[in-house]
Amino acid sequence: MALLSIAEPGQSAAPHQRKVAVGIDLGTTNSLVGVYRNGTLDIINDEQGRPLCPSVVRFLAEQEPEVGYQALEKASIDPQNTIISVKRFIGKSLDDVLKNVHKLPYELTASTNNLPVFNTVAGQKNAIEVSSLILKKLKKQAEANLGEELYGAVITVPAYFDDTQRQATKDAAKLAGVNVLRLLNEPTAAAVAYGIKTDQDGLVAVYDLGGGTFDVSILKIEKGVFKVLATGGNTNLGGDDFDTALVKDIEEQIGLKEVSLNKNSQRLLLELAIAVKKHLSSAPQVKLSELAEFALLSKELPTLNDLTITREHFDALIADLVKETLLICRAVLKDANVEREEINEVILVGGSTRVPLVKEKVKKYFGKEPLCSIDPDTVVALGAAMQADILAGNQNDKDFLLLDVLPLSLGVEVYGGLVEKIIPRNTVIPITRAQEFTTAQDGQTGLKLHVVQGERDMAEDCRSLSRFTLKGLPPKAAGALKILVTYQVDADGLLSVSAKELTTNISAEVQVKLSYGLTEDEVLKMIQDSSEFAALDMALRKLSEARVEAELLVKSVVQQVQNYGAKFLEPKEANNIERNVNRLLTLLEKYKLDNLKISTLTNEDSQRLKEYANEIDFWSQQVEVSTRDFAAKIMTESIKEVLTGKDINDIK
Numbered sequence: 001m002a003l004l005s006i007a008e009p010g011q012s013a014a015p016h017q018r019k020v021a022v023g024i025d026l027g028t029t030n031s032l033v034g035v036y037r038n039g040t041l042d043i044i045n046d047e048q049g050r051p052l053c054p055s056v057v058r059f060l061a062e063q064e065p066e067v068g069y070q071a072l073e074k075a076s077i078d079p080q081n082t083i084i085s086v087k088r089f090i091g092k093s094l095d096d097v098l099k100n101v102h103k104l105p106y107e108l109t110a111s112t113n114n115l116p117v118f119n120t121v122a123g124q125k126n127a128i129e130v131s132s133l134i135l136k137k138l139k140k141q142a143e144a145n146l147g148e149e150l151y152g153a154v155i156t157v158p159a160y161f162d163d164t165q166r167q168a169t170k171d172a173a174k175l176a177g178v179n180v181l182r183l184l185n186e187p188t189a190a191a192v193a194y195g196i197k198t199d200q201d202g203l204v205a206v207y208d209l210g211g212g213t214f215d216v217s218i219l220k221i222e223k224g225v226f227k228v229l230a231t232g233g234n235t236n237l238g239g240d241d242f243d244t245a246l247v248k249d250i251e252e253q254i255g256l257k258e259v260s261l262n263k264n265s266q267r268l269l270l271e272l273a274i275a276v277k278k279h280l281s282s283a284p285q286v287k288l289s290e291l292a293e294f295a296l297l298s299k300e301l302p303t304l305n306d307l308t309i310t311r312e313h314f315d316a317l318i319a320d321l322v323k324e325t326l327l328i329c330r331a332v333l334k335d336a337n338v339e340r341e342e343i344n345e346v347i348l349v350g351g352s353t354r355v356p357l358v359k360e361k362v363k364k365y366f367g368k369e370p371l372c373s374i375d376p377d378t379v380v381a382l383g384a385a386m387q388a389d390i391l392a393g394n395q396n397d398k399d400f401l402l403l404d405v406l407p408l409s410l411g412v413e414v415y416g417g418l419v420e421k422i423i424p425r426n427t428v429i430p431i432t433r434a435q436e437f438t439t440a441q442d443g444q445t446g447l448k449l450h451v452v453q454g455e456r457d458m459a460e461d462c463r464s465l466s467r468f469t470l471k472g473l474p475p476k477a478a479g480a481l482k483i484l485v486t487y488q489v490d491a492d493g494l495l496s497v498s499a500k501e502l503t504t505n506i507s508a509e510v511q512v513k514l515s516y517g518l519t520e521d522e523v524l525k526m527i528q529d530s531s532e533f534a535a536l537d538m539a540l541r542k543l544s545e546a547r548v549e550a551e552l553l554v555k556s557v558v559q560q561v562q563n564y565g566a567k568f569l570e571p572k573e574a575n576n577i578e579r580n581v582n583r584l585l586t587l588l589e590k591y592k593l594d595n596l597k598i599s600t601l602t603n604e605d606s607q608r609l610k611e612y613a614n615e616i617d618f619w620s621q622q623v624e625v626s627t628r629d630f631a632a633k634i635m636t637e638s639i640k641e642v643l644t645g646k647d648i649n650d651i652k
Contacts, residue, residue, distance in 0.1 A: 018392075018394045019151035019152070019392040019393060019394060020035075020142075020143075020146050020148045020149070020150055020151050020392075021035075021150070021151050021152050021153060021154070021181060021385075021388035021389055021391065021392035021394070022034060022035045022044070022142050022150065022153050022154075022384075022385055022388055023035070023153065023154045023155075023156070023184075023189070023380075023381050023382065023383065023384025023385030023386070023387065023388045024135065024138055024153045024154070024155045024156070024178075024381065024384065025156050025186070025189075025378075025380040025381035025384060026055070026087065026131065026134065026135065026155055026156065026157075026169065026172075027055055027087065027210055027211060027380075028055060028085050028087040028088060028210050028211030028212030028213060028238060028239075028240065029054070029055060029085065029210065029211030029212075029239065029240075029351060030052040030053060030054055030055060030211075030351070030377060031052075031053045031054075031055045031134050031135075031138060032044075032051055032052055032053060032138070032377070032378060032381045033138045033141060033142050033153075033381060033385075034378070034381035034382045034384060034385035035142070035146065035385050035388075035389075036385045036386050036388070036389040037146075041193065041382040041385055041386060042385075043378050043381060043382070044141060044142050044145045044146070045145070046068070046141050047141075047144070050069070051377075051378060052377060053067070053068045053069075053134065053137060053138060053141070054068050054069055054071070054072040054084075055084070055085070055086060055087065055134055056068065056071040056072045056075065056082060056083065056084045057071055057082070057083050057086070057130050057133050057134065058070070058071035058074050058075070058078060058081055058082040058083075059081045059082075059083075059118075059120040059121060059122035059125060060081070060121060060122060061121040061122060062122075065122065065133055067133050067134060067136075067137045068134075068137060072084075075267055075271070076264060076267045076268045076271060077264065079105035079106075079263045079264055079266065079267040080105055080106060080107060080120070080263055081120045081121050081122075083106070083118055083125070083130050085211060085212055085240055086127050086130040086131055086134075087131070087211075087212050087213070088212040088236065088240065089116050089127040089130075090127040090128070090131060090165050090168045090169065090172075091127075091161070091162065091164040091165035091168050092115075092116065093110075093114045093115065093116075094108060094109075094110040094114050094115065094116040095114065097116050105263040105266055105267055106118050106119070107119040109124070111126065115127075118130070127168065128168050128171050128172045128175065129172075129175065131168075131169070131172035132172040132173070132175035132176040133176070135155075135172055135173055135175075135176035135178050136176040136177065136178075139153075139176060139177065139178050150178070150179075151179065151392055152178070152179035152180065152181040152388065152391070152392060153173070153178050153179065153180060153181060153384075153388060154180075154181050154182045154183075154184050154189075154384040154385070154387045154388040154391065155169060155170075155173055155178075155180055155182075155183055155184070155384070156183075156184050156185070156186045156189050156380050156381070156383075156384050157169055157183050157184070157185065157186065158185070158186055158208075158210075158213040158214075158215050158233060158235055159185040159186065159187055159188070159208075159215040159217055159231040159232075159233055159407060160213070160215060160231070160232070160233040160234065160235050160407050161235060161493070162235075162453075163465065163493070163494055163495050165235070166183055166492055166493050166494055167494060169183060170183065170492070180492075181387075181388055181391040181392065182387065182388075182391055182491055182492060183491075183492035183493065184383075184384055184387055184402075184404075185215070185217070185228070185231065185404055185493075186208050186210075186213075186215055186349065186380050187206035187208045187215045187216065187217035187219075187228075187231065187349065188206075188217060188219065188226065188228055188383070188402060188404055189379075189380045189381075189382075189383030189384045189387065190206050190208060190347055190349040190379045190380050190383055191204050191206050191217070191219045191221065191226055191347065191383065192226060192383035192384075192386050192387060192402070193374060193379045193380070193382040193383035193386065194345070194347050194371065194374065194379070194383075195221045195226060200221070200344075200345070201221050201222050201223065202220075202221060202344030202345065203218065203219070203220055203221075203229075203338060203342055203343050203344050203345075204218070204219045204220075204221060204343070204344065204345050204346075204347060205217075205218055205329070205333075205343045205345070205346045205347070205366060206218075206219065206346075206347045206349060207325070207329065207346060207347065207348055207349065207353065207362055207370070208233075208349035208350050208380075209238060209239065209325060209348075209349070209350045209352040209353050209358060210238050210239065210349075210350035210351065210352060211238045211239045211240050211350075211351065211352065212235075212236070212237075212238040212239075212240050213233065213234070213235050213236070213237065213238050214233050214234045214237040214238055214325050214328065215231065215232070215233035216231070216232055216233060216325070216328055216329050216332050217230070217231040217232075217332070218230050218231075218332055218333060218335075218336040218338055218343075224401060225401045225403065226401065226402050226403065227403040227428070228403060228404045228405045228428075229335075229336035229337075229338065229405070229426070230332045230333075230335035230336035230338075230405065230426045231332060231405055231407050231426070232328045232329075232331055232332040232335070232407070233328060233407075234324070234325075234328065237321065237324065237325070238350075238352055239277075239350075239351060239352030239355075241318075241321055242277055242317075242318045242321065242352065242355065243270060243273045243274050243277060245317045245318055245321070246273040246276060246277060246309070246314065246317060247269055247270055247273045249313075249317055250269065250272075250273065250288075250304075250307065250309075251269075253307060254301060254303040254304060254307065255303070256301075265301075269301075272288065272291060272304075275291045276288065276291070276309050276314070277314070277355070279291070280309065280310075280311045280314050280355075280356075281354050281355060281356060283311070284310060284311050284312075285308055285309065285310040285311060286308065286309055287307070287308045288304050288305070288307045288308070288309070289304070289305045289306075289307075311356065314357075315356075315357045318355070318357060319357070322357055322358055322361050323361075325358075326361060326362075326365050329365060329366075335425075335426055336426075340365070340366055340367060341367065343366055343368070345368075345371055346362060346363075346366045346368060346370040346371065347370065347371050347379070348362065348370045348371065348372055348376050349376050349379055349380060350376055350377075351376060351377050353370075353372075353376050354376065387402065403428045404428070404429055404491075404493075405425075405426045405427060405428055405429060406423060406424075406425055406426065406427050406429050406431070406489055406493070407425060407426075408425050408453050408454060408455070408463075409421045409423065409424050409425045409453065409454065409455055410422055410423045410451070410452075410453055410465075410487055410489070410495060411423075411451075411452050411453075411454075411462070412435075412437075412449060412450065412451060412452065412485055413449075413450035413452060413459035414437065415440045415548055416544040416545065416547060416548040417458055417459050417460065417544060418457060418458065418459070418541060418544050418545075419452055419454075419456065419457055419458065419459050419462055420435065420437075422434075422435055422485070422487045423487050423489065425455065429489045429490070429491060429493060430488075430489060430490050430491045431488075431489050432486065432487070432488045432489075433486070433487050434484050434485065434486040434487070435484075435485055436482055436483065436484050436485075436502075437483045437484075437485055438478075438479045438480070438481055438482060438483060439473070439476070439478055439479065439480070439481050439483075440478055440479075441478050442475075442476075442477050442478050443475040443476070443477075444473060444475070444476075444478070444481075445471070445472065445473045445474070445475050446469050446470060446471045446472075446473060447469065447470040447473065447483060447499065448467065448468075448469050449467065449468055449469070449470065449485065449497070449499055450464065450466075450467050451464075451465040451466045451467070451468075451495075451497050452464055452465060453465050456537055457537035457538070457540060457541045458537065458540055458541075458544075461537075465495070466497070468497075468499075470483065470499045470501065470506065470507070471506075472506050473501055473504070473506060474503075474504060478552075481501055481503065482501065482502040482503060483499055483500070483501050483502070484499070484500045484501075484502055485497070485498070485499045486498045486499075486500075535603045535606040536601055536602065536603045536605065536606050536609075538606070539605070539606040539607075539609035539610050539613070540601075540609060542609070542610060542613045543591065543609050543610075543612055543613040543616075545613075546612075546613040546614075546616040546617050546620070547588060547591070547616060549620060550584055550587075550588055550616050550617075550619075550620045551588060553584075553620055553623060553624070554581055554584060554585060554588075554623070557577065557581055557623060557627055558581070560627075560630070560631075560634060561574070561577065561630075564630075564633075564634050564637070567637075568630055568633040568634065568637075569630060573626075573629070573630065576626045577623070577626045577627055577630065580619065580622045580623045580626050581623055583619050583622075584616070584619040584620060584622075584623055587612075587615060587616050587619060588616070591612045591615075591616065
């Protein structure tokens with residue numbers, strides 16, 4: 001039974017019309033485009049009948065760039081101008097790229113915001129421009145095959161792509177003239193394809209290991225509803241890392257540690273490693289001299305002639321990388337509150353899942369044979385095509401509802417450096433959440449908002465996303481203003497934040513855009529740290545809260561002493577209050593968070609931090625005790641002022 005038909009507002013097609021929409025898998029190694037037509041899901045082949053388009057672009061002087069197979073064929077003879085695996089560059093800083101990618105053949109420079117720029121014979125090009133050329137080719141390929149102009153596309157992205165990487169993908173599509181109907185997470189798209197093909201309900205684990213990224217998602221499929229329970233991954237882990245490990249090993253075996261290869265030979269050696277990896281997927285060993293890719297390197301590196309690589313040796317090289325993916329699987333199962341035994345099906349996605357060790361370890365971990373009935377290279381594009389047809393407003397018998405989730409918590413920094421989480425991770429998107437805050441200082445006319453992403457309790461331990469200021473607030477007492485902060489995450493996973501002062505309607509808004517994306521380990525580390533440093537975070541929060549309350553108390557007491565001390569305080573009482581306040585001020589100075597070097601603390605420091613907080617709490621109580629009588633006198637005086645000259649019958 002069809003559940004519902006989904007269409008963007010105002011985009012529903014008339015019953016007799018169909019809009020041409022496709023699904024595009026913009027991959028690290030290969031890209032492809034799928035379509036739902038005549039009741040079936042198909043991949044659109046190129047003019048030579050090939051389903052895959054290598055994600056490779058070669059730039060030429062004063063000529064149109066080459067894209068796909070044509071560019072890939074020239075990679076070894078023109079490596080500097082031939083960009084491969086561009087997906088690993090999108091949304092990353094130049095520092096991240098140089099740190100995480102082995103022996104880049106390109107000449108790279110940094111843009112004004114430290115994004116990597118490729119210096120080519122056609123000028124400087126960034127990752128968005130390169131990606132747009134791949135998308136443009138796929139769009140042209142689809143329109144030629146379907147015979148109609150493309151209405152729009154659903155483009156897939158890794159589930160752990162952050163806001164900047166998602167926005168960059170949309171920008172690349174815009175540059176290519178592609179109307180983006182939705183950005184869809186790759187594991188979700190794969191689950192859609194299997195769900196539509198098999199028409200089965202249950203819990204599904206999608207293990208997606210591509211050329212440059214790894215994702216795993218746990219989904220529940222029930223009567224046409226695809227609900228993501230939890231997701232995890234690493235945006236810088238994939239088959240490229242298998243290739244790099246093999247290149248490094250070959251270099252060590254033939255003594256290349258101190259020898260620098262030219263850029264052409266570096267590319268040839270990489271292509272040789274890729275060929276070795278592919279051969280070992282079906283053979284127990286391979287002699288390098290038997291591979292076609294060996295010929296061009298044989299003269300420069302004759303020692304390669306005697307080298308044989310076994311599958312056992314290759315498995316040892318990549319074992320830690322595969323283990324890392326399984327650790328992420330374990331964390332995601334825990335987040336989803338699901339046991340391994342409850343998983344009905346495991347879906348393998350991405351070309352790198354063809355590596356025998358990957359299949360073997362995934363099967364052993366989940367205790368069942370993974371599904372490979374749909375080509376792991378094409379399954380994502382097929383799922384995206386199904387969603388594209390629905391979003392275009394076309395009526396079909398495969399209507400369904402997708403409920404995806406947010407991979408990391410979103411919050412705001414509050415007084416004391418603490419993080420108030422607005423939207424927890426694994427919340428279903430799209431989502432809008434709002435929370436009310438107030439000012440911390442008297443006469444405050446502006447409020448700085450610091451938007452952060454992560455699982456830790458202290459802002460400096462989380463990822464900074466954006467900062468903006470709400471200006472023009474009326475100068476009132478601390479706590480008098482009411483400021484509503486609203487976080488909105490759309491179906492593409494893009495965040496916008498707004499703040500509004502409710503008594504004056506003064507507002508400010510920002511669409512969050514990072515200067516560059518998360519580094520290799522940041523995403524996974526954020527979640528691991530939230531568990532690993534749980535005791536430390538609790539102790540830091542307790543200390544910070546104790547400090548905030550003490551600072552407000554001191555400020556209030558000092559103000560009241562200035563206003564009423566001469567009238568109500570005896571010298572002995574005044575001296576006692578002053579002594580307690582000074583003691584508390586000394587502790588506040590001593591236990592400043594800046595002085596504690598938070599980045600060096602571990603869980604072992606938790607008890608010490610709790611003792612600091614308890615000491616501040618104790619002296620705060622001493623201040624309150626020493627000012628109790630003083631406060632009572634002030635209250636009595638205030639009541640007298642209110643009642644003076646009033647008739648008792650007028651008081652209600």
